[in-house]
Every structure is written in C-alpha cells, then in structure tokens.
Amino acid sequence: MPVTVLIGAQWGDEGKGRVADWLAEQSDAMARYAGGDNAGHTVRVGVRRFGLHLVPSGIIHPHLTCILGSGMVINPLRLVGEMDMLAGQNIDISPERIHISPRAHVITPAHTALDGASERALGEGSIGTTQRGIGPAYSAKAERTGILTGMMADPAAFVDAVREQIEQANRMLVRLYGLDPIEVDAPVDDYYAAAERLAPYLHNTTQIVHELLDADKRLLCEGAQGTLLDIDQGHYPFVTSSSATVGGALTGLGFGPHVIDRVVAVAKAYCTRVGNGPFPTELDDAMGQRLREVGSEYGTTTGRPRRCGWLDAIALRYAVKVNGVTDLVLTKLDVLSGLDTLHIATAYDTAQERVTSLPLDTATAESVTPVYEALPGWHTDISRVRRFKDLPANAQRYVERIEALVGAPVSVVSVGPEREQAIVR
Numbered sequence: 001m002p003v004t005v006l007i008g009a010q011w012g013d014e015g016k017g018r019v020a021d022w023l024a025e026q027s028d029a030m031a032r033y034a035g036g037d038n039a040g041h042t043v044r045v046g047v048r049r050f051g052l053h054l055v056p057s058g059i060i061h062p063h064l065t066c067i068l069g070s071g072m073v074i075n076p077l078r079l080v081g082e083m084d085m086l087a088g089q090n091i092d093i094s095p096e097r098i099h100i101s102p103r104a105h106v107i108t109p110a111h112t113a114l115d116g117a118s119e120r121a122l123g124e125g126s127i128g129t130t131q132r133g134i135g136p137a138y139s140a141k142a143e144r145t146g147i148l149t150g151m152m153a154d155p156a157a158f159v160d161a162v163r164e165q166i167e168q169a170n171r172m173l174v175r176l177y178g179l180d181p182i183e184v185d186a187p188v189d190d191y192y193a194a195a196e197r198l199a200p201y202l203h204n205t206t207q208i209v210h211e212l213l214d215a216d217k218r219l220l221c222e223g224a225q226g227t228l229l230d231i232d233q234g235h236y237p238f239v240t241s242s243s244a245t246v247g248g249a250l251t252g253l254g255f256g257p258h259v260i261d262r263v264v265a266v267a268k269a270y271c272t273r274v275g276n277g278p279f280p281t282e283l284d285d286a287m288g289q290r291l292r293e294v295g296s297e298y299g300t301t302t303g304r305p306r307r308c309g310w311l312d313a314i315a316l317r318y319a320v321k322v323n324g325v326t327d328l329v330l331t332k333l334d335v336l337s338g339l340d341t342l343h344i345a346t347a348y349d350t351a352q353e354r355v356t357s358l359p360l361d362t363a364t365a366e367s368v369t370p371v372y373e374a375l376p377g378w379h380t381d382i383s384r385v386r387r388f389k390d391l392p393a394n395a396q397r398y399v400e401r402i403e404a405l406v407g408a409p410v411s412v413v414s415v416g417p418e419r420e421q422a423i424v425r
C-alpha cells in the first residue's frame with residue numbers, strides 16, 4: 001500500500017519538515033493536505049536552510065511531484081513569494097512538478113485583518129493564532145462564502161470576488177471592531193498578478209493522487225501543526241481550524257484509508273507549544289528557559305518564544321491512538337543532554353481524581369497537575385551518535401520508556417539539526 005501519512009504528535013513544531021525530507025527519498029510524491037502558511041517547515045541541506053510554509057518540503061528533491069491539496073487554505077501572495085525563493089535557489093518550480101488543487105480555499109487580506117482584529121478583541125482570552133488568516137478562511141469555507149483557488153483561472157473574476165470580500169470585511173472591521181478599514185486597490189492588484197502566476201499550477205489533484213496510487217507510486221502526506229491543535233481532537237478553542245490528524249489526509253486529498261500503510265508521528269523528546277491553551281507539563285522556570293534556549297524554541301512562522309515543558313506521555317499516547325500511529329520519530333533528544341534527572345508525565349491529578357487519559361474538557365486540561373516519573377539523565381554529547389546502542393544507557397532507557405508508555409515503536413531518534421544527525425533503528 002503506497003501512502004505514508006506524517007503527522008505531528010504534540011502541539012506542532014515537532015520537526016516534521018526534516019522527517020518529511022528523510023521520507024522524501026522513499027517517495028514519488030508529497031502532498032500537503034491541511035492548514036496554510038501558519039505552518040513553518042524547516043529543512044536544512046548542507047549549509048542551505050529552507051523555511052517552507054506552503055509548498056511541500058519535498059520540493060527540494062528533484063524527483064518528487066508536489067501537491068497542495070483541497071484541504072488547504074492558501075495565501076497566493078505568500079505562495080508566489082515562496083516559489084520565487086525556491087526558484088532563486090535553482091529549485092525546479094515548474095507546473096509539471098507543483099499541482100495546486102482548484103478546491104483549496106484562498107486566504108485574502110480580509111481574512112488576515114479579521115484574524116488580527118478578533119485576536120485583539122479577545123484580549124487575555126485570545127487563542128494566540130499566527131494571524132495568517134487561517135480561522136477566517138476556514139470559517140468562510142464552512143459558511144460557503146469562501147473563494148476557491150480554482151477561481152484564479154480567471155484573474156478578473158477572481159479579484160472581483162477578492163474585492164467584494166475585502167469590502168465586506170471592512171464593514172465588519174469598522175462597525176464591529178471599531179477599526180480603520182484596510183486598503184482595497186493595492187491588494188487586489190497583487191492578487192491579480194498572483195492569480196496570473198498560479199493559474200498554470202491549478203490541476204485536478206484528486207485525479208493526480210488517484211493516478212499515482214493506481215500506478216503504485218509512493219505518496220507522502222505531509223501534515224501540518226499537531227494532533228493537539230486539531231480542530232476536533234485538540235482542546236477547543238485553542239486549536240487551529242483544520243484537521244491536523246490522519247483523517248485530514250483522507251478528506252484533504254481524497255482517498256480511502258485502505259491505501260495507508262504507515263502513519264509516522266513526530267514528537268519532540270520534551271514538549272513545546274506556541275499560542276495559548278492547555279499545556280499540563282509546561283515549565284515556567286529555569287528548566288523551561290533552558291529547554292527554550294538549548295532547543296532554540298522560537299517559532300518559525302512568527303518568531304514567538306515557545307512554551308516549553310517535560311514530555312507528556314498521556315498526550316503522546318492520545319496522539320498515537322487518534323492517528324493509529326505505526327512509528328514514532330523522536331526529535332531533539334540531544335537537547336536533554338546534561339540534565340541530572342528527566343521527567344515524564346504519566347498521569348494527571350484533577351480536582352477529583354488521578355487520571356491516565358487526556359481530559360477532553362479544556363478547562364479541566366488547563367487545571368490538571370501532572371504526575372511525573374523521574375528518570376536519570378546523561379551528561380555526554382550525543383550529537384555524533386548514529387547507532388542506538390552507542391547512546392548512553394540512560395538515553396536508551398528514556399527512549400524505551402517512552403515507547404512503553406505511549407504504545408508505539410520509536411523508529412528514528414534525532415540528535416541534532418543536520419540531516420544526518422539521526423539514529424535509525
């Protein structure tokens with residue numbers, strides 16, 4: 001069966017970009033199925049570092065076909081900018097390689113302005129979105145007032161729709177939020193130019209996926225964000241607006257579950273989160289600061305400092321179950337080197353009882369106290385280790401304990417940011 005789905009097992013930023021880059025070598029095509037430029041996937045190749053937000057990270061492998069599926073929301077200006085950046089690095093971005101679904105939805109300046117306005121209005125209770133217009137674009141999709149990417153085939157009609165949407169948003173910005181209206185003409189011109197650029201890339205991606213699968217080609221579905229940010233499986237409303245879990249690949253690309261043979265989940269060896277919402281193992285102390293600095297935990301998309309904490313085995317086991325994970329990739333194990341003791345949350349105390357499964361209620365998840373298991377750390381540098389048996393015994397024990405607690409095998413451990421800094425088991 002030819003499909004691998006790659007998902008984030010925590011709150012995003014687990015290092016999916018580089019795992020996608022490894023899996024790309026065994027794939028014929030790579031598809032994004034959900035989200036938009038709220039995602040930030042970093043891939044390093046030698047001294048070159050690519051920050052990708054929309055184009056599947058497989059683009060840097062010349063043999064791969066890249067698909068932007070129907071489940072995505074796409075800001076055309078950002079996509080054009082990203083394609084120009086890739087072209088500037090001599091990467092082939094021809095329409096023979098990149099296929100954009102005409103059924104994805106377009107993010108317009110109306111959506112980004114409304115995202116910012118709504119976040120500001122929420123104040124203390126804000127979600128902490130990336131302010132890329134993701135929520136408003138998916139709202140418009142669900143309301144059936146959105147603009148499909150397919151409309152870019154007719155740039156004049158497309159920008160009429162964009163103009164109308166901005167004018168409507170302006171009425172809301174002024175009347176509901178008491179803000180100034182945003183500019184209309186300049187963005188409309190930019191969107192016209194972007195539509196002309198992108199129209200040749202609009203293809204029937206569902207059919208392309210079916211043809212690939214019929215020909216037994218290997219398709220890698222590159223998830224964005226993480227399981228605990230999924231609109232249905234995360235702690236609402238502190239979630240993104242799309243299906244970041246395995247189900248999103250099926251609905252966002254258009255195939256059935258029987259073709260999936262691997263669900264690879266990426267998890268950090270500790271936890272991070274950007275934005276607000278429950279994070280039971282968050283460390284608001286010197287240890288949290290240490291993880292942030294050693295792990296360079298600052299957002300790829302927004303530069304925001306990430307909240308950091310110990311590994312949460314309850315949340316990770318939840319992700320394993322929700323996605324039917326077949327293998328785990330554990331990233332950034334090297335960040336934990338040098339600590340005397342490591343902690344893994346194995347239960348939570350609520351006001352009433354001790355639980356070992358994730359509370360679905362957001363307020364409960366916000367208020368739990370984690371119960372930790374302590375494990376001995378290691379003090380040697382592991383960044384050059386390439387075989388599992390060469391890791392310090394306590395590092396091996398840490399990985400094996402995670403496998404036992406979450407119920408999935410760890411097939412790869414990463415020990416540094418470079419492509420080759422990985423231990424394949």
Ligand code: IMP
Binds near residue numbers: 133
């Ligand atoms: P939105 O997707 O911009 O609406 O943001 C909703 C929530 O998801 C916020 O907490 C964001 O910080 C978070 N989020 C969205 N995309 C990512 C990502 O790629 N990595 C980590 N967090 C993300």
